[in-house]
Amino acid sequence: GDSVTQMEGPVTLSEEAFLTINCTYTATGYPSLFWYVQYPGEGLQLLLKATKADDKGSNKGFEATYRKETTSFHLEKGSVQVSDSAVYFCALSRNTGNQFYFGTGTSLTVIP
Amino acid sequence: DSGVTQTPKHLITATGQRVTLRCSPRSGDLSVYWYQQSLDQGLQFLIQYYNGEERAKGNILERFSAQQFPDLHSELNLSSLELGDSALYFCASSPRQGGWGYTFGSGTRLTVV
Numbered sequence: 605g606d607s608v609t610q611m612e613g614p615v616t617l618s619e620e621a622f623l624t625i626n627c628t629y630t631a632t633g634y635p636s637l638f639w640y641v642q643y644p645g646e647g648l649q650l651l652l653k654a655t656k657a658d659d660k661g662s663n664k665g666f667e668a669t670y671r672k673e674t675t676s677f678h679l680e681k682g683s684v685q686v687s688d689s690a691v692y693f694c695a696l697s698r699n700t701g702n703q704f705y706f707g708t709g710t711s712l713t714v715i716p
Numbered sequence: 717d718s719g720v721t722q723t724p725k726h727l728i729t730a731t732g733q734r735v736t737l738r739c740s741p742r743s744g745d746l747s748v749y750w751y752q753q754s755l756d757q758g759l760q761f762l763i764q765y766y767n768g769e770e771r772a773k774g775n776i777l778e779r780f781s782a783q784q785f786p787d788l789h790s791e792l793n794l795s796s797l798e799l800g801d802s803a804l805y806f807c808a809s810s811p812r813q814g815g816w817g818y819t820f821g822s823g824t825r826l827t828v829v
Contacts, residue, residue, distance in 0.1 A: 640820075647718065647806055647820035648759075693759065703772050704749075704818065706759040 606631040610694045610707035617684055617714050625679040625710045627668075627694035635696040637661075637670050637677040642691045642709070651679075651692070684714045719743065720821035722807050728827045734795040737824045739807030741788055747771070747810045748790040749818060750782055754803040765790055797828045 611626040629637065636655045640648040652661030657672035666681045677694060694707040719742035729735055741748050750762040752775075761774035765784035776782075779797075784790040794801060804825050808818035 645822075647720070647822045648808075648818075649718070649820065650818070703761050703764065703774060705761075708758045 606635065606696060606698070606705045608694050608696055608705050608707040610692075610710055612708075612710070613691075614711040614713060617712070619686055619714055619716050620683045621714075623679070623681040623684045623688075623712070625692055625694075625712070627677045627679065627707060629675050629677065629694075629696050629705075631675075631696055631698070633698065634672075635698050637668070638695040638697070638704070639666070639668055639677070639679050640693040640695060640706075642693065644690070648693060684712070686714045686716055688712060689714050718819050718821060720745075720807060720809050720819050722805075722821035722824050724824060725822070726825050726827075728829060729797060731797055731799060731828055733797050733828075734793065735797065735826065737792040737794070737805055737807075737826075739790045739792070739809075739821060741790070741807075741809030742819050745809035745811050745819070746788065747812060748784055748788070749808045749810070750776075750790070750792050751806040751808065752803045753806060753823070757803075759806075762792070794826070799828050802826055802828045 607630045638653045639651040641651045642648045652663040654661040654670035660669045668679045691709045693709045695704045697704045721740040746767045749764045752760045762776040764772040782792045804823045806823045808820045
């Protein structure tokens, strides 16, 4: 079945460090891929998405590229800020489907 | 404000009781999804409604049920509550089915004592 695996946390980085959160997926066909972010006490917010192979999603300095050959959608940011501290979820959805499959989430803490 | 409204924000109840969680989707969205987020299980899909009809079921217990009303708001009913049902329950909505990204509400934190 469809599933998403993302790197275990927690991750702690200093401000302005480079961030990578790994995400790989298992799915038949060509799903859409997403990154969601959850700030403390809030619901999940869509951060970025990509709907086909080689697409790059980007938002707020974060980027992720849909790599079909490695079934990956790694999240990157060149210079993190304290305000980026949150839990990040990788997810997939079939374009014609009803359900999202979420990874377990990766907690990021950025220290000044 | 995401546009998805969930009430109540917090709920504390005793084992064996029944509660109802409410969700109003973002204006124009026809699909409503319910998720349970707990520390040990992560984010689990429970059920989806599209324009009033059930469209998909995930890991939803038989003690739980949901419905979507003509005005598109949805309710999740949890009965015979157990301590293990304590979790954050999120509602999300989307314009259509799948592929478009969800908009999540801020959740209802349920504590069963």
